[in-house]
Amino acid sequence: MKHVAPSTIRRLSLYLHFLEAxxxxxxxxxxxxALAEAGGATPAQVRKDLSFFGSFGRRGVxxxxxxxxxxxxxxxxxxxxxxxxxxxxGRLGAALAHFEGFGDRGFRIAAVYDTDASKVGARLDGLVVRGAERLGADLQAAPADIGVIGxxxxxxxxxxxxxVGAGVKAILNFAPVRLLVPxxxxxxHVNLALELDALAFALRDGSGR
Amino acid sequence: MKHVAPSTIRRLSLYLHFLEAxxxxxxxxxxxxALAEAGGATPAQVRKDLSFFGSFGRRGVxxxxxxxxxxxxxxxxxxxxxxxxxxxxGRLGAALAHFEGFGDRGFRIAAVYDTDASKVGARLDGLVVRGAERLGADLQAAPADIGVIGxxxxxxxxxxxxxVGAGVKAILNFAPVRLLVPxxxxxxHVNLALELDALAFALRDGSGR
Structure with a gap:
């Protein structure tokens, strides 16, 4: 497959969310x-993004x-x-488990773990929280696509x-730290601190977006 | 103040988080x-970013x-x-109220509102949840810098x-929708759906980051 830039993926994703709406x-x-506006791009960029993957749309239609x-x-x-x-x-995990966009898009939370022994055994949306030390054995029995770190x-x-040791190839990280992975x-990385810093700067600057 | 690109602000923020660590x-x-690595930039970019705001660092030190x-x-x-x-x-709000990076960086949650009448009057971290219809009057009495939408x-x-009507100039939006503001x-916008799409693509592509 041709190399696709992360910025292109992001725009394709924005186009998709707009189309679904x-x-x-x-x-x-x-x-x-309209697609351009949804993706923060120009109409020319939209045509370029889509033509990269084949032929779409008809002039004037x-x-x-x-x-x-x-x-x-x-x-x-x-x-x-x-x-x-x-x-x-924790609360972040519970919020994520309830995030409406998760299940809707085919992301199924199969198991919940915690490193904190006091949380192990509790129930989170019908799943019993398991000790994180069981990750390796569990994922050997039933591999996972994505690991979410909360x-x-x-x-x-x-x-x-x-x-990574348990074979997970994709990680969504909510912890405010940069992870080293092979x-x-x-x-x-969903880093709230960076977004807050950007808002602080905007408030200082007074210039809006 | 000179215009500063959002990508520069983001790198400055990454440098800061690294320096704090x-x-x-x-x-x-x-x-x-080391700063370059933290900011996903080159050493030359780091020097350029920092020199934009004054003079820093000594060669070799x-x-x-x-x-x-x-x-x-x-x-x-x-x-x-x-x-x-x-x-x-809701759960997302509760997670945010507990987010460790929030209070640490000077962001103080002064009040919590909900549009859902069944949540009004409940307690969230010592704050009583207020009806969203009170926003206008409340913020006229005590203006807020940032509104978080959960x-x-x-x-x-x-x-x-x-x-916006109540004078808020900066918004952090967690809802999976694009907001129109003046x-x-x-x-x-913290859009988990976009990050999930990017992971889905990476899993398809098999090419990692």
């Missing part, structure tokens, strides 16, 4: 201008909503179910090592 | 190479950790306390309108 409203076609959405889901690899393990059964910063690297493992 | 370990100086951290905090506008109102007292997608735009209002 259009589909809910019963819209049948969208213009490249726009893009067909359900077809383009289905194609983007396929491009993004969303046409399947992902087995997700969540490490961290533990405090100090425990995050150890959890990442355990996930080549070939994908890590996405 | 170094400070905790008692390190007195850091190299531009590196950057002084506490001084540079203090200066970055000043550049980012973090040398103060921010009054934050949180709209959405309500479901369908309610998010209404909450954003109410926050010029001059900063919005940062």
């Amino acid at each position: 259009c589909a809910l409203e019963g819209q049948e076609t969208v213009s490249s201008r 726009g893009y067909p909503v359900p077809e383009l959405a289905a194609h983007l889901r396929e491009i993004l690899g969303l046409g399947r179910t992902f087995r997700v393990v969540l490490v961290g059964a 533990v405090p910063a100090a425990s995050a690297q150890g959890v990442a090592d355990a996930l 080549e070939g493992i994908s890590v996405k | 170094c400070a905790l370990e008692g390190q007195e100086t850091v190299s531009s190479r 590196g950057y002084p950790v506490p001084e540079l951290a203090a200066h970055l905090r000043e550049i980012l506008g973090l040398g103060r306390t921010f009054r934050v109102v949180l709209v959405g007292a 309500v479901p997608a369908a309610s998010a735009q209404g909450v954003a309108d109410a926050l 010029e001059g209002i900063s919005v940062k």
Whole structure:
């Protein structure tokens, strides 16, 4: 497969979310201008992004909503179910387990772990929280696609090592720390602190976005 | 103030988080190479980023950790306390209220609101959840710097309108929807769905980061 830049993936994802919203409203076609706005891009960029993966849309008619959405889901690899393990059964973990976008998009939380013995055995949305030391044996029996790290910063690297050791290839990290992982493992970091810093700067600057 | 690109702010923020971790370990100086790695940049980019705001570091000695951290905090506008109102007292709201990076960096949650009448009156970390319809009057009495939106997608735009109407200039949005706000209002979006899409793509591609 051709190399695709992370910024392109991000735009494709934004186009898809916009198309899904259009589909809910019963819209049948969208213009490249509307897609561009949704993706923070120009109409020319939209055409370039989409033509990279094949031919779409007709001049003057726009893009067909359900077809383009289905194609983007396929491009993004969303046409399947992902087995997700969540490490961290605290409030963040509970919030994630309830995040509406999770299950909707084929991400199924298969098991929840915690490094804190006081949380082990508790129930989180029908799943019994398991001790993190069981990760290796559990994932050998039933491999997971994605590991979500929702533990405090100090425990995050150890959890990442355990996930990688158990064969997990993709990690979503909520801990405010940069993880070291081997080549070939994908890590996405949701770092609230960085977003807060950016807002602080905007308030100082007074210049808005 | 000179215009500063969002990508620069992001790197300054990453440098700062790295310096804070170094400070905790008692390190007195850091190299531009180490800063570059923390910020996902080159050493040349680090020097350019920092020289934009003045003169730092000495050739062969590196950057002084506490001084540079203090200066970055000043550049980012973090040398103060921010009054934050949180709209959405569900699990996500509770997780945010407990997020360790929030209070540490001067972001104080002053009040919690919800649009769901069944949550109004409940307690969240010592704050009584208030009805969202009180936002306007409350913020007229005591203005807030930042509004955090942790309500479901369908309610998010209404909450954003109410926050903007109440004079809030910066919004952190967790709802999976793009908000329309007037010029001059900063919005940062934490969109888990986009990160999940990127991981799905990485798993398909098999190419890692």
